[in-house]
Amino acid sequence: MSALSFDQATIRLGRRDILSGASFSVREGEFVGMLGANGAGKTTLMRAALGLVPLAAGSIQVLGRPVARGNPAIGYMPQNRGAISALRLTGWDVVASAALGRRFGFARLDRAARREIDWALDEVGARDLARRSIGELSGGERQRVLLSQALLGRPRLLLLDEPLISLDPAHQKSVVEIARRICDDLKVAIVFSAHELNPLVNAIDRVLYLGGGAAVIGPVEEVVTAPVLSRLYGAEIEVVRVKDRYFVMAGDVEVEREAHRHDEAHGHAHDHDHDGAHA
Amino acid sequence: MLEYDFMRTAFAASGVAAVLAGTVGFFLVLRGQTFAGHALSHVGFTGATGALLFGLSPLAGLVGFTLVAGIGMGLFGEKLAERDVAIGMMLSLALGLGLLFLHFYTAAATQAAALLFGNVLGVDSSALLTLCVLAGASLLALAAIGRPLTFASIQPELAEARGVPMRFVSSAFLAIVAVAVAECAQIVGVLLVFTLMVGPAAAAMNLTRRLGPAVALSAALALAEAWGGLTLAYYTDWPASFWITALSGMVFFGAAARRFAG
Ligand SMILES: Nc1ncnc2c1ncn2[C@@H]1O[C@H](COP(=O)(O)OP(=O)(O)OP(=O)(O)O)[C@@H](O)[C@H]1O
Ligand SMILES: [Mg+2]
Numbered sequence: 001m002s003a004l005s006f007d008q009a010t011i012r013l014g015r016r017d018i019l020s021g022a023s024f025s026v027r028e029g030e031f032v033g034m035l036g037a038n039g040a041g042k043t044t045l046m047r048a049a050l051g052l053v054p055l056a057a058g059s060i061q062v063l064g065r066p067v068a069r070g071n072p073a074i075g076y077m078p079q080n081r082g083a084i085s086a087l088r089l090t091g092w093d094v095v096a097s098a099a100l101g102r103r104f105g106f107a108r109l110d111r112a113a114r115r116e117i118d119w120a121l122d123e124v125g126a127r128d129l130a131r132r133s134i135g136e137l138s139g140g141e142r143q144r145v146l147l148s149q150a151l152l153g154r155p156r157l158l159l160l161d162e163p164l165i166s167l168d169p170a171h172q173k174s175v176v177e178i179a180r181r182i183c184d185d186l187k188v189a190i191v192f193s194a195h196e197l198n199p200l201v202n203a204i205d206r207v208l209y210l211g212g213g214a215a216v217i218g219p220v221e222e223v224v225t226a227p228v229l230s231r232l233y234g235a236e237i238e239v240v241r242v243k244d245r246y247f248v249m250a251g252d253v254e255v256e257r258e259a260h261r262h263d264e265a266h267g268h269a270h271d272h273d274h275d276g277a278h279a
Numbered sequence: 280m281l282e283y284d285f286m287r288t289a290f291a292a293s294g295v296a297a298v299l300a301g302t303v304g305f306f307l308v309l310r311g312q313t314f315a316g317h318a319l320s321h322v323g324f325t326g327a328t329g330a331l332l333f334g335l336s337p338l339a340g341l342v343g344f345t346l347v348a349g350i351g352m353g354l355f356g357e358k359l360a361e362r363d364v365a366i367g368m369m370l371s372l373a374l375g376l377g378l379l380f381l382h383f384y385t386a387a388a389t390q391a392a393a394l395l396f397g398n399v400l401g402v403d404s405s406a407l408l409t410l411c412v413l414a415g416a417s418l419l420a421l422a423a424i425g426r427p428l429t430f431a432s433i434q435p436e437l438a439e440a441r442g443v444p445m446r447f448v449s450s451a452f453l454a455i456v457a458v459a460v461a462e463c464a465q466i467v468g469v470l471l472v473f474t475l476m477v478g479p480a481a482a483a484m485n486l487t488r489r490l491g492p493a494v495a496l497s498a499a500l501a502l503a504e505a506w507g508g509l510t511l512a513y514y515t516d517w518p519a520s521f522w523i524t525a526l527s528g529m530v531f532f533g534a535a536a537r538r539f540a541g
Pocket of ligand 2: 042044
């Protein structure tokens with residue numbers, strides 16, 4: 001059984017096919033880096049696995065079952081976290097809000113639930129950070145606190161949407177290391193989307209590349225090659241490898257770096273995540 | 280001053296409305312929906328003037344209209360940017376209609392002032408009973424949806440993915456807001472609902488970063504402002520609504536200053 005499998009899946013938003021007849025699967029306990037340009041469909045793919053976006057054709061299975069909204073086996077960290085950086089509540093309260101988030105009636109946080117929250121915070125080393133106001137944390141610190149929230153309920157598949165956005169290289173490294181450790185310790189499969197391959201390249205088991213409605217999964221050295229990427233991008237792509245670093249070039253432009261820059265500017269305009277990142 | 284029956288009723292009525300407003304207002308601020316609360320109060324004005332015109336109780340008109348409008352807004356959807364414009368349009372439309380109703384209603388001037396700026400001393404014992412029952416029911420309902428509401432307010436995208444019924448939560452919450460607005464309007468009038476619903480909640484958020492204590496503090500501040508305002512009104516003979524807004528403003532700006540001072 002695989003943690004996540006797409007079978008001839010087509011996702012149509014408006015008139016565009018974001019994914020057309022894509023098939024791939026993520027194994028249990030595997031750490032997969034998901035890459036693709038802006039608008040390639042990374043967020044959409046995760047939302048489809050969560051049952052938030054309907055399929056036009058094909059099927060998706062999560063741990064051997066058809067998708068269902070609110071599946072407790074999936075832990076999710078959304079990409080759009082802008083509003084939260086304006087919040088003054090403590091990280092602990094923010095994380096805890098998810099713990100009983102689905103319970104109507106007069107639900108109380110009992111001791112077991114509190115212990116579970118502390119456990120999740122310890123997993124990412126954010127127990128002390130969580131005492132502070134979530135809005136005061138730096139981008140990297142906040143990311144760690146929110147990552148712990150995705151661990152509540154001990155999911156078997158984690159969908160992390162761009163945890164590295166607007167982090168400097170040192171913080172990127174620590175977030176990737178934490179994800180790797182969570183993957184090993186908790187035997188949970190992780191799909192980790194990103195704009196750049198290099199911060200992930202030593203940590204991930206396989207890479208999932210999206211582009212032009214297609215998806216290709218495999219070991220980095222098999223997927224990140226000129227022929228495969230040229231097909232996905234629909235343009236002539238060159239891949240230059242220097243030791244463990246990959247440079248994906250379209251003509252003179254380094255594709256991924258451009259995409260990332262674009263997104264940083266985006267982050268600036270819409271939230272203040274960025275401010276703390278270099279602090 | 281408590282030897283007078285009307286003062287005791289006024290204290291009870293403003294106390295009940297303030298606790299409800301402070302509690303509900305906290306979530307209104309947390310969700311960034313204060314504008315929706317403001318608009319609901321204007322819709323309430325239409326309901327109340329309409330009720331007067333047709334010889335019904337203004338409180339019934341107030342509650343009925345705000346409830347329908349609140350539930351409608353909740354069902355309308357989650358897209359805030361578009362919603363603000365729609366809410367603003369609804370607000371103007373409601374005020375215009377209310378004005379038309381007043382135009383046809385002969386004893387307009389005093390009633391209009393009472394609706395717009397409140398008349399806490401005019402609350403009678405049957406109205407007090409209604410206020411208590413509505414407030415009790417609203418607080419119970421709020422407690423019942425409290426967890427999903429908090430989650431959906433802080434992290435809407437995650438809450439949606441985890442299966443929180445967003446439309447339901449949002450409509451149920453705005454229905455509760457509608458009742459709170461109607462109660463507040465009885466005390467401080469439709470134009471000043473902000474003062475009890477938003478002021479204390481925003482101040483509480485500046486004073487503490489824990490969720491539970493912030494809710495409690497918001498309710499306590501609203502209560503203190505309402506009772507303080509009433510007391511000052513009794514001794515100065517100035518309008519209670521004025522004193523309540525003055526206290527609310529002082530607390531809000533004081534809390535903001537404290538936060539920015541360190
Ligand atoms: N509701 C929608 N209706 C129509 N098109 C949509 C909708 N939501 C997203 N899209 C489009 O789907 C495409 C994929 O979007 P998605 O957010 O999944 O990309 P992404 O790979 O996550 O991009 P980024 O790197 O910028 O986060 C984009 O072209 C976007 O414009
Ligand atoms: Mg995305």
